[in-house]
Amino acid sequence: MGRYFGTDGFRGEANKNLTVEHAFKVGRFLGWYYGMLKGGKCSVVIGKDTRRSSYMFEYSLVAGLTASGADAYLLHVTTTPSVSYVVRTDGFDCGIMISASHNPYYDNGIKLINGNGEKMDEKTISYIEDYMDGKLELFGEKMEEIPYAVRENVGCTVDYAAGRNRYVGYLISLAVYSFKNVRVGLDCAxxxxxxxxxxxxxxxxxxxxxxxxxPDGTNINNNAGSTHIEVLQKFVKENNLDVGFAYDGDADRCIAVDEKGNVIDGDLILYIYGKYLKERGKLLNNTVVTTVMSNFGLYKAFDEAGIDYEKTAVGDKYVYENMVANGHRIGGEQSGHIIFSKYATTGDGILTSLKLMEVMLAKKMPLSKLAEPVNIYPQVLKNIRVHSKPEAQNDREVQAAVREVSELLGDTGRILVRESGTEPVIRVMVEAETESLCEKYVNRVLEVIRANGHEA
Known part of the structure; x- marks a missing residue:
C-alpha cells in the first residue's frame, strides 16, 4: 500500500484527506507521463459516481490532464467497470474513476485503470506519489515539477457519453436468455x-x-445498496419478487437476495456460478479464486462438489492477479466483487447479476435452491479505528489474544485480523459454530486493542 493510494485507489474525505490539489496533480502526472511514453498526445477517459464532490474532482483532474497536454474524455456518471470496458475496447492510454465505492457521500476516491482495463500497476502509482511529494526521479532526471503543455499542445475535453452507451449494449449482448416475466428488484444505492x-x-x-x-449528491449508499442489504430483502419479500440485486456506489459489487428474502453474498455467488461452469465443463483448471475472508462453509461445499479453490489476500486486485497468473475463469470476494475473466477485467455488479440470472434460467431453479448446498458458518466481523494499523497489528498482547482465540476454536472455526486497505481500520473476524461464540472471541481481541491505547 502506498503513501496516498491503497488497494482500491486514493480515498479519503473530500477536501480533507483527498483535495482538489491532489486530483490536479494526479491529472498533471498522468497526462505528462503517458504523453512521454507515447511520444505525443495521450487520451484518458474519466467516469464518476453521484457524489456531490465527484464533479469537483472531475474538473480538477481534467484541468491537470489538459494542462499536461492530454485529451480528457468524459463518460459522466457511470460505473467503475464501464470505465474499464471503455479503456480496453476504445484504445485509451488509461482511465480514471472518481468514486469512494461503498463509503459515505462525504468521502471520495480516485481509481486508476491501465490501458488493458486493469487496476494500475504499483510502479506507476509510486511515480504519481513521488510527484505529489515533490521527489520525482524519472527518465534520468530529478524534477520537482513537470512541464506544462503550451499553444497547440494543450489538451481538450470531449463528451464521451457514447462510450457508456456502448457498455450498456455490451452487457445486454451477454445475456443468453430472455428475462421475460421474471420479477427483478434492483437497489442502485x-x-x-x-x-x-x-x-x-x-x-x-x-x-x-x-x-x-x-441520487441527490448526498444520499449515495445511505441506507441503500449492497452494504445495507436488509432494505432489498424487505423490498423483495413485500413485492413477491423472484430475485433482487443490490449494488454499491460505483457498481463493481453485487449482493443478491433470493425469492425468500435470504442474502446471497459473494461466497454463495462464487459457488452457484462455479458449480454451473463445472457442470458445463467450462470451469478452467477446475478452480475458483477466493480471498481469506471467504466462509468455511463455502470450502466445504466446494469439496463436496469436487471444485478446487485458491485463497488470496483481501482485495479484488489480488483475486484478479491470481486469475491472470493461473488462467482461472472466476474469482471474487464475499463482499460481492466477482470477476468473470472471460468478460471483464474488474468486478462488475451488473454483469454479476446477469450471470446469476443465466444460471437461474438455464437450470430452471430459484436462487434459494441453487444456494442450498452451502452451509454458511456464523461469522462476526467488527472494525476498530486505530491510530496506527501496523502498531495495533504488531502489538504482542494483541497477537497473544489472537493466538489464544485460534487455539480455543481449533478446527471448529477461525479468527482473522487484518488491516483495511482503504481506511485507518483494523478488521477482526471470527467464524465459529455459533454467533455468540463469534461475538465473544471478536470482543476479546477488540478489548485488548482498546486497552493498549490503539483505538483512535
Whole structure:
C-alpha cells in the first residue's frame, strides 16, 4: 500500500484527506507521463459516481490532464467497470474513476485503470506519489515539477457519453436468455448504476422494480445498496419478487437476495456460478479464486462438489492477479466483487447479476435452491479505528489474544485480523459454530486493542 493510494485507489474525505490539489496533480502526472511514453498526445477517459464532490474532482483532474497536454474524455456518471470496458475496447492510454465505492457521500476516491482495463500497476502509482511529494526521479532526471503543455499542445475535453452507451449494449449482448416475466428488484444505492441497471434489465424483458435510484449528491449508499442489504430483502419479500440485486456506489459489487428474502453474498455467488461452469465443463483448471475472508462453509461445499479453490489476500486486485497468473475463469470476494475473466477485467455488479440470472434460467431453479448446498458458518466481523494499523497489528498482547482465540476454536472455526486497505481500520473476524461464540472471541481481541491505547 502506498503513501496516498491503497488497494482500491486514493480515498479519503473530500477536501480533507483527498483535495482538489491532489486530483490536479494526479491529472498533471498522468497526462505528462503517458504523453512521454507515447511520444505525443495521450487520451484518458474519466467516469464518476453521484457524489456531490465527484464533479469537483472531475474538473480538477481534467484541468491537470489538459494542462499536461492530454485529451480528457468524459463518460459522466457511470460505473467503475464501464470505465474499464471503455479503456480496453476504445484504445485509451488509461482511465480514471472518481468514486469512494461503498463509503459515505462525504468521502471520495480516485481509481486508476491501465490501458488493458486493469487496476494500475504499483510502479506507476509510486511515480504519481513521488510527484505529489515533490521527489520525482524519472527518465534520468530529478524534477520537482513537470512541464506544462503550451499553444497547440494543450489538451481538450470531449463528451464521451457514447462510450457508456456502448457498455450498456455490451452487457445486454451477454445475456443468453430472455428475462421475460421474471420479477427483478434492483437497489442502485443512489449511485453509479441508477440508470444503467434498469435500462439493461428492461431491455432484456424483465419486470423491473427499482429502489434507491434518485441520487441527490448526498444520499449515495445511505441506507441503500449492497452494504445495507436488509432494505432489498424487505423490498423483495413485500413485492413477491423472484430475485433482487443490490449494488454499491460505483457498481463493481453485487449482493443478491433470493425469492425468500435470504442474502446471497459473494461466497454463495462464487459457488452457484462455479458449480454451473463445472457442470458445463467450462470451469478452467477446475478452480475458483477466493480471498481469506471467504466462509468455511463455502470450502466445504466446494469439496463436496469436487471444485478446487485458491485463497488470496483481501482485495479484488489480488483475486484478479491470481486469475491472470493461473488462467482461472472466476474469482471474487464475499463482499460481492466477482470477476468473470472471460468478460471483464474488474468486478462488475451488473454483469454479476446477469450471470446469476443465466444460471437461474438455464437450470430452471430459484436462487434459494441453487444456494442450498452451502452451509454458511456464523461469522462476526467488527472494525476498530486505530491510530496506527501496523502498531495495533504488531502489538504482542494483541497477537497473544489472537493466538489464544485460534487455539480455543481449533478446527471448529477461525479468527482473522487484518488491516483495511482503504481506511485507518483494523478488521477482526471470527467464524465459529455459533454467533455468540463469534461475538465473544471478536470482543476479546477488540478489548485488548482498546486497552493498549490503539483505538483512535
Amino acid at each position: 443512489n449511485g453509479s448504476s441508477w440508470q444503467i441497471a434498469k435500462n439493461v434489465f428492461d431491455a432484456l424483458g424483465a419486470k423491473t422494480y427499482v429502489i434507491n435510484n434518485q
